[in-house]
Amino acid sequence: MDTMEPAAKRDLLSTEDLDNDSVGNLLELAAHMQHRGPQDQLKGKTLGLLFQDPSLRTRVSFEVAMIQLGGSAIVLSSATDVYAFEAESQTVMDGVAEEHVKDAARTLSRYVDAIGLRAAIRTGNWEEDRTDALLRAYSQYASVPVVNLQSHMHHPCQALADIFTMRQECGDLAGKTLTLAWTQNPEPQSLGAPHSLALLAARMGMNVKVTHPQGFELDGEIMDSARAHADETGGSIQVMHDLEEGARGTDFVYARSWRSLGAYADPDRELLLKRSLDHWKITSDILALGNNAWFLHPLPVRRNLSVTDDVLDGERSLIYDQAENRLHTQKALLVSLM
Amino acid sequence: MDTMEPAAKRDLLSTEDLDNDSVGNLLELAAHMQHRGPQDQLKGKTLGLLFQDPSLRTRVSFEVAMIQLGGSAIVLSSATDVYAFEAESQTVMDGVAEEHVKDAARTLSRYVDAIGLRAAIRTGNWEEDRTDALLRAYSQYASVPVVNLQSHMHHPCQALADIFTMRQECGDLAGKTLTLAWTQNPEPQSLGAPHSLALLAARMGMNVKVTHPQGFELDGEIMDSARAHADETGGSIQVMHDLEEGARGTDFVYARSWRSLGAYADPDRELLLKRSLDHWKITSDILALGNNAWFLHPLPVRRNLSVTDDVLDGERSLIYDQAENRLHTQKALLVSLM
Amino acid sequence: MDTMEPAAKRDLLSTEDLDNDSVGNLLELAAHMQHRGPQDQLKGKTLGLLFQDPSLRTRVSFEVAMIQLGGSAIVLSSATDVYAFEAESQTVMDGVAEEHVKDAARTLSRYVDAIGLRAAIRTGNWEEDRTDALLRAYSQYASVPVVNLQSHMHHPCQALADIFTMRQECGDLAGKTLTLAWTQNPEPQSLGAPHSLALLAARMGMNVKVTHPQGFELDGEIMDSARAHADETGGSIQVMHDLEEGARGTDFVYARSWRSLGAYADPDRELLLKRSLDHWKITSDILALGNNAWFLHPLPVRRNLSVTDDVLDGERSLIYDQAENRLHTQKALLVSLM
Structure with a gap:
């Protein structure tokens, strides 16, 4: 991950998405960030955060991160703010899901500059949940970077x-x-x-x-x-x-x-x-x-x-x-x- | 709607609130907005958004709009953040509603620069719901502009x-x-x-x-x-x-x-x-x-x-x-x- | 409360936390604030707001206050955004509470510049509730100022x-x-x-x-x-x-x-x-x-x-x-x- 140039669309779904140089660069940049006050690097930019379960650290640390960089975060809790999403493709949506992830991700990509997702709803079947299907679907359909805020498999x-x-x-x-x-x-x-x-x-x-x-x-x-x-x-x-x-x-x-x-x-x-x-x-x-x-x-x-x-x-x-x-x-x- | 001068209190409850010139000016200004980056025109200003049901596009697009204009949005979901409101005047409030729209709208008008309302709670009686009573009450009592974020009758x-x-x-x-x-x-x-x-x-x-x-x-x-x-x-x-x-x-x-x-x-x-x-x-x-x-x-x-x-x-x-x-x-x- | 210098950690749990000079200074500063537009004094700073029950005035007035001062507020509603907190020390946490106030307050102190708390959950025992234990625990453990947004005993x-x-x-x-x-x-x-x-x-x-x-x-x-x-x-x-x-x-x-x-x-x-x-x-x-x-x-x-x-x-x-x-x-x- 080159931290110097505007990125093409890159996601952080798991630590495996980062090569060794990217990890090194990120940690170095973090050490640099630690000793700086508020900045304007992300002025006018927004991070959309979707949570499927309660969160204190992840939510507040991401919100504050955006604010200290001059940007803003928008928090959507699926319990209260949005409806259920369909992740499977080509399905006939006659069930409880009111919107397909394809449409949610593509729409959000027109509004925000990156998307964070905490996917926490379990099917009860590990073979299914371990695919992190909802997160992968967001990654597939969004045209902006997608960050995993903890999934069944990963918490990068x-x-x-x-x-x-x-x-x-x-x-x-x-x-x-x-x-x-x-x-x-x-x-x-x-x-x-x-x-x-x-x-x-x-x-x-x-x-x-x-x-x-x-x-x-x-x-x-x-x-x-x-x-x-x-x-x-x-x-x-x-x-x-x-x-x-x-x-x-x-x-x-x-x-x-x-x-x-x-x-x-x-x-x-x-x-x-x-x-x-x-x-x-x-x-x-x-x-x-x-x-x-x-x-x-x-x-x-x-x-x-x-x-x-x-x-x-x-x-x-x-x-x-x-x-x-x-x-x-x-x-x-x-x-x-x- | 003259888009050049600071407005006296004007609402957008339905498209009928806009004369033809206003529509034309708005669409022209929107085309102009489309190709501009973040601005500071609404710096320090806030938009209060009240939702009676879940929303993805409306909520995020309004929040991002305020942010890109240098301002902020405050989101209140009636399911979790606020209590029930009474819209009828002169009633004795001995029921479930803890606050009258008159007081909520006048109070909010002291804090925020505009109010957006998605009124979604139905009485089950179309003759009643088609009056958009809650939205009209907000419009009547607020001293700041009120924007309809979708009502029973309109979605301007x-x-x-x-x-x-x-x-x-x-x-x-x-x-x-x-x-x-x-x-x-x-x-x-x-x-x-x-x-x-x-x-x-x-x-x-x-x-x-x-x-x-x-x-x-x-x-x-x-x-x-x-x-x-x-x-x-x-x-x-x-x-x-x-x-x-x-x-x-x-x-x-x-x-x-x-x-x-x-x-x-x-x-x-x-x-x-x-x-x-x-x-x-x-x-x-x-x-x-x-x-x-x-x-x-x-x-x-x-x-x-x-x-x-x-x-x-x-x-x-x-x-x-x-x-x-x-x-x-x-x-x-x-x-x-x- | 000296309103002129950056403060060491000071809380506002009750009006008794303010000496007479502090009250006088605050009211004078408020009169001054009333006639000023948006400022940048709290740029990049964040106020964390925790609510245990719905709130209109308190929530919106604090959010707008931060925005008009150039800062931001982060709102956490315990009903939906965070889990239950344990306030008693040395207890074995085998019940419903997933996090101790000690950890929540110390963590938040690393992210935000002040914490506001509306503590509304009652035990049903006045002798217990009148101690405002949750609020006192936040005050004890947080290293940033804690503001009482209404407790059982006080609403300063x-x-x-x-x-x-x-x-x-x-x-x-x-x-x-x-x-x-x-x-x-x-x-x-x-x-x-x-x-x-x-x-x-x-x-x-x-x-x-x-x-x-x-x-x-x-x-x-x-x-x-x-x-x-x-x-x-x-x-x-x-x-x-x-x-x-x-x-x-x-x-x-x-x-x-x-x-x-x-x-x-x-x-x-x-x-x-x-x-x-x-x-x-x-x-x-x-x-x-x-x-x-x-x-x-x-x-x-x-x-x-x-x-x-x-x-x-x-x-x-x-x-x-x-x-x-x-x-x-x-x-x-x-x-x-x-």
Whole structure:
């Protein structure tokens, strides 16, 4: 991604859309953005944001990013502001969907300069949801850049902020160990953030230890891609099923809950699986197993259920820097795309 | 409407609020707006937008219009942001309405520079709804301009964009034929767009052929007004009940579904009426009956139910230009009003 | 509150957070703001607004205030945009709340320059709700200024606008009489506005006559504080249970309904209490008992139930100035805080 010239239409659907140079340029531009006040680079430009579920960080960080760049964001929540969209092509629209994504995306492309989409409505079938069909349809039909604000499979904006945050503390991440740890949570969570982080951390040459209970495996194709990246960069991907083993000797503990793909169609089965998993919680004892490890979490977090207060509020916690860095990395992204 | 000087309070409740010169000036200003970048004409000014139902095009095009003019829009959705309003005067407010339109409109007039209202809540009684009482009440009490963002009876902003779009392709519209065709749709739709287009097209001197199934007549008073306009301009208004007859030899096929006034109080009866109307669909065969006709639709559209993909995506389709022209015509309108 | 220098973090949770000089400076700055056009003082700055219930005046006046100062507001409605928040510390978050206020406030502090909160969700227990725990938690954890947009106990922004409005008509308020009158309303209303006005009016040296039916007492601690203020300023606080007695000889009749603290946990009991209270309505006869009295109401108002049309629309009504003055006083506040 060349950050210097006006872009042809480019999307950010997953971290895989960025080559290594683009990632490097974005992180560099973000570091530059971090220390600048309000600018006018996107004056008169608008970013359309579509949300299918509630959002605090993503929504506010994107809105503020546009404002600080002199532009504006327009927020549409599908619960209240717009109707249901049809994503499949050639279908006879005699159901509940009042508009086809083709028309919504092409219309929005006449009004706004980029589109952000958080696609959260699930079919209950992982084979279907893992295609991110709605997001792909927006990408296909829009003539302006489309940014993934978290989908079933990916959350590239979160991963960029995560990598930026770790680099800020440690510089080059190659050879560093990142523990990606599943934690307890009554609410099933998207796999987007762990997927995107595993992919991008592997590309940074990190040794990624994914640790989770049986039944909470990440998507197989994502894991294969991450392993292929690691092979190229000299990093590694390991999977384990023990929190202590995962944390031992690590440089970064990254906690996050995610839903069970095995129980994807059956929330009750997921609840059953989780019944005996209360020990999947990051405590100061777990963190102490690391190599003076830093702690990260993309938030929101269930305090004292997923992670204890002393870890979240401790000296090694980077959670608020991580949240703040959403702003800086997204400003870099927006300037690159629009 | 003199677009050069700051306006005294003027509203746009229907196309009838604009004299012929005003229409001409607006369309000319819109053509000028179309080729200009961001401006500062409305710097520090705000447009308050109230929606009683979901909206994509209207909402985003008005927000972007304000932003591109240097101003801002504030969006209030009555479903979530504000409570119910009382429109009737002298009533004792012991019901569900927490605020009178008089107070809401006068208060908003102290804050914003213009008000846009989409009034969509129906009483179920056409004689009542056709008075557009809520919109009229806002107009009566507000001291700033009030713009109709679609009411039961009118959708002037859509009609302005429609006329602008047709003129862009064909120049002077006098003597051209416009077929306003009812199409199948499971969801009852507002009559605002067809009403406003019939009125304005007649004023342009077009020959308007309204074609729809029995039971889907447009409002009688609207038709009378359109005929009176046509008499003045040398245009004409015809009503027919056959899609092929409507399309034959026409210059523009404008498709749109609208609710049955006969079944207005009874949605089940409307569904019954619609049961055998699946042939009210614009196909390439229908379009081919025209005189190398252009195709228009205000969107959203039920693909392959109301109109087939090949028409919507074909070379003669103007649907996205039409959507885009909402932006240009509304920028002209806002500059004229505020 | 020194309005001249960039502020260290200061909150406005209640009028008690402002010393007398600060109140004076704010009102003076507001008078100055009232006659100025759009400015750039808050360029690139953002105000985050969180609402737990619908709002017209507060929301629009704050949004417009930011826009007229060159900044922007970001509105989050908890009903649709964000999830439930936990306010209690050290709790295990295994319930419905997905995020702790600590994390929300600290995250928002990284994005926005000030936070406004309307906290409206009640526990049903007045001893608990009167602590304004959610608002206090935001204040505790945010590193940017927090503004109370109405809580269970306080509505300082309304009181500032009220005092500003009365001063505009009468200059110095010391020695003037203000009747704070309960009125009928089917919907239980927050005590924030009457509490804040009683406190601030007493500090202005006004003679405050609070009149309400038995069972609708204001909070005891608020009344004690108001009396202490009155003792200092030479004002007075009187409580009575008769509307005519309250209005007799007064300079200002300020009408407002508020909920019964006695029936706080039991809405049905409040409805029962209200059954025979329809005479608690401001009519022109009541207003005529005053000393050519002005009429105020914070709106929304139930016309002809709480107050008759002739009073609301009469020559002595200040209700729209009062609403407008929200804008001017809040602009002064925002410039002072940010």
